[in-house]
Amino acid sequence: MVQSRTMDTERGAPSLPPIDPSAAGAGAGSAMTPELLAGLLADGDDELAAWALANALEQLPREQVYDGLLRDAMALIGARWRDGTWGIAEEHAATQALTRALDRLAPPRGPLLRVGPVALVAGVRDERHTMGLVCLAHVLEEAGWSVVNLGGDEPADDLARFVAQMQPALVGLTASNPERAGAVVEAVTALRAVPLARPIAIMLGGRLATDAEAVAGLAIDWTGTSLVEAADFAQRLAERLTAEGDVVAPGEVF
Numbered sequence: 001m002v003q004s005r006t007m008d009t010e011r012g013a014p015s016l017p018p019i020d021p022s023a024a025g026a027g028a029g030s031a032m033t034p035e036l037l038a039g040l041l042a043d044g045d046d047e048l049a050a051w052a053l054a055n056a057l058e059q060l061p062r063e064q065v066y067d068g069l070l071r072d073a074m075a076l077i078g079a080r081w082r083d084g085t086w087g088i089a090e091e092h093a094a095t096q097a098l099t100r101a102l103d104r105l106a107p108p109r110g111p112l113l114r115v116g117p118v119a120l121v122a123g124v125r126d127e128r129h130t131m132g133l134v135c136l137a138h139v140l141e142e143a144g145w146s147v148v149n150l151g152g153d154e155p156a157d158d159l160a161r162f163v164a165q166m167q168p169a170l171v172g173l174t175a176s177n178p179e180r181a182g183a184v185v186e187a188v189t190a191l192r193a194v195p196l197a198r199p200i201a202i203m204l205g206g207r208l209a210t211d212a213e214a215v216a217g218l219a220i221d222w223t224g225t226s227l228v229e230a231a232d233f234a235q236r237l238a239e240r241l242t243a244e245g246d247v248v249a250p251g252e253v254f
Helices: 034-042 046-057 062-082 088-104 131-142 156-166 178-192 227-243
Strands: 118-123 146-149 170-174 201-205
Touching: 034 046, 034 062, 034 088, 046 062, 046 088, 062 088, 062 131, 062 227, 088 131, 118 131, 118 156, 131 146, 131 170, 131 227, 156 178, 170 178, 170 227, 178 201, 201 227
Parallel strands: 118 146, 118 170, 170 201
Antiparallel strands: none
16 A cells, blocks of 8 residues: 555554645645655546545646656656566556546537647557547547547557648647657658648647657657646637638537
8 A cells, every 4th residue: 555545553543644724625646745646546546546636636737747747757767667566466556547537627518629720649650658649639629629638649640631621720649668769760751741721730749758869850840748837838829820811719509
């Protein structure tokens, strides 16, 4: 069991962290730490994890919560798995719990999203780490984008075929390590060869996006791992599309 849930054998009570009296009345999101969230996820407790994240979302924009609290919790889970504190079971439990928690936290969908700009997100060939795609999709949807998430391991030729069919304004790719560099080249090359009514913007996230040498020379419009920065890029793109008359601005439908 994780430390936040261990029992004090002398008193028979849960060994919980101390509470700062000055935090009384503050939302649960402000009291939630990466350590506590990591413990909930490693225990497979998606219900409490979703509740804690929902409270954090009441205080901060989604991209900030995902970039901060959530990212730090997942980094801690990875660190504890690497140093042997937790095993593969805890890491897998955390991944599954987070998948369920994020599903609970998805932005509400409605008719406005059907007239917003279209974005497509996918993992490149052989890429199976897709949690970042879910987080990006949430951020884009909350900003008014209509998002199609293809998940991971998407072959370049099939991705290009689907893009030709969907004609999105934005394609977000993810790649987690240097072994995926060739797959990123394939995907970007295939996308740039698709005949489109207007050029698409291509984003690349994941750890490979921080490797300047790996992405040098590729026709990618934005690279990085920050959802705050990704949201800013997408917002500027959406404003440009609206100004050019390619999409209907929010509030102009009904």
